[in-house]
Amino acid sequence: MSLFGLDGKKALIVGGGRGMGEATALHLAQAGCDIAVLDNQQDRAELVAGEVEKLGRRAIPIVADILDEESVRRAVTEAEAKLGGLDILVTIVGQALFKPLIDVTLDEWDSEQARNLRYFFVTARAVAQSMIARDVQGSIVCISSIDGVVGAPMHAAYGAAKAGLVHLVKSMAAEWGRNGIRVNSVAPGVITTPRLPETPQSLAMVEQSVIPLGRPGTTNEIAGAALFLASGLSSYVTGHTIMVDGGWMASNIFDPRIFEVKKSL
Ligand SMILES: NC(=O)c1ccc[n+]([C@@H]2O[C@H](COP(=O)([O-])OP(=O)(O)OC[C@H]3O[C@@H](n4cnc5c(N)ncnc54)[C@H](O)[C@@H]3O)[C@@H](O)[C@H]2O)c1
Known part of the structure; x- marks a missing residue:
């Protein structure tokens, strides 16, 4: 575990109550972190905090709404007070509205920015202010998307x-x-994820796609990347986005399998 350099570090996971957040909380706990699990669903925060405790680490559930700056500030203060500081922040919460851009209202536009981008600014700033005041060498990780790197038709x-x-x-x-x-x-x-579970149709779609690994990823595979970025293993990595996409962004629309088809023609 000392390879990660995370023994006794304190982490706040925002949206830690299920899916990628739950997996990230458990990965960081296994690597030696104490965890504050923030979620707007109390039962989810408590459940994951309980799972962390079973791994032998300290955990506190925090109920807060990422859309409310005051709520976020109170949560950061509570996490620091109860855990005895904060070294790591991972933000998970996100929401995608699927709709033709032509029909998107201003309220919908603002909601997408608030739930994906604004709250990360609010949370990361609150945590960074405190890290700077306490002279903590910390790591902040957010969950973006490949949709932030290429165009996102119907969810622009x-x-x-x-x-x-x-x-x-x-x-x-x-x-x-x-x-x-x-x-x-x-x-x-x-x-x-729990919100986007596997179905025979979704699996078939991914299998037929140009994603080189030909399968959907798992919440643990996202947690692994978050753990790397939170840990000392990435001590010279900052300002970057790691794609965890089965190679999707490395591929183009020409599926290599097309050459198999051509050979048979
Ligand atoms: N699933 C995918 O294929 C995919 C692809 C690209 C990016 N992402 C991103 O991954 C992240 C996680 O997605 P997910 O579907 O697992 O998330 P999710 O909907 O399961 O949300 C994670 C947690 O956040 C909590 N939460 C929601 N609103 C909140 C609020 N206002 N305040 C506090 N907590 C709140 C939920 O209760 C939940 O426990 C998102 O940022 C999403 O955009 C997902």
Whole structure:
């Protein structure tokens, strides 16, 4: 575990109550972290905090709403007070509205920015202010998306917000690097989660897609990247976005299997 350099570190997981957040909380706990599990669903926060405790680490559930700056500030203060500081922040919460851009209302646009981009600014700033005041060399990780790197037809407001995250981690990394704070993002491709469970149709779609690994990713595979970015293994990595997408962004629309088809013609 000392390879990660995380023994006794304190982490706040925002949206830690299920899926990628739950997996990240458990990965960090197994690597030696004490965990504050923030969620707007009390039962989810308590459940995951209980799972962390079973791994032998300290855990506190925190109920807060990421859309409310005061609620976020109170949560950061509570996490620091109860855990005895904060070294790591991972933000998971996100929402995608699927709708033709032509029909998107201003309220919907603002909601997508608030739930994906604005709250990360609010949370990361609150945590960074405290890290700087306490002279903590910390790591901040958010979950962006491949939709923030390429176009996002039918969910363009989400894509724009995620692109904002990809950019914001660079600016934060540049502004806070001399304070010893690293800031990075993980960009998932298609990941099976409690909100997006696997179905025969979704599996068939992914299998027929140009995703080189030919399968959806898992919440543990996102948690692995978040753990890497939170840990000392990535101590010289900041301002970057790691794609966890089965190679999707490395491929183009020409599926290599087309050459098999051509050979048979
Ligand atoms: N599943 C995919 O294929 C995929 C692909 C790309 C990016 N992502 C991103 O991955 C992240 C996780 O997605 P998910 O579907 O697992 O998330 P999710 O909907 O399961 O949400 C994670 C947790 O956040 C909590 N939450 C929701 N709103 C909240 C609020 N206002 N305040 C506090 N907590 C709140 C939920 O209760 C939940 O426990 C998102 O940022 C999403 O955009 C997912």
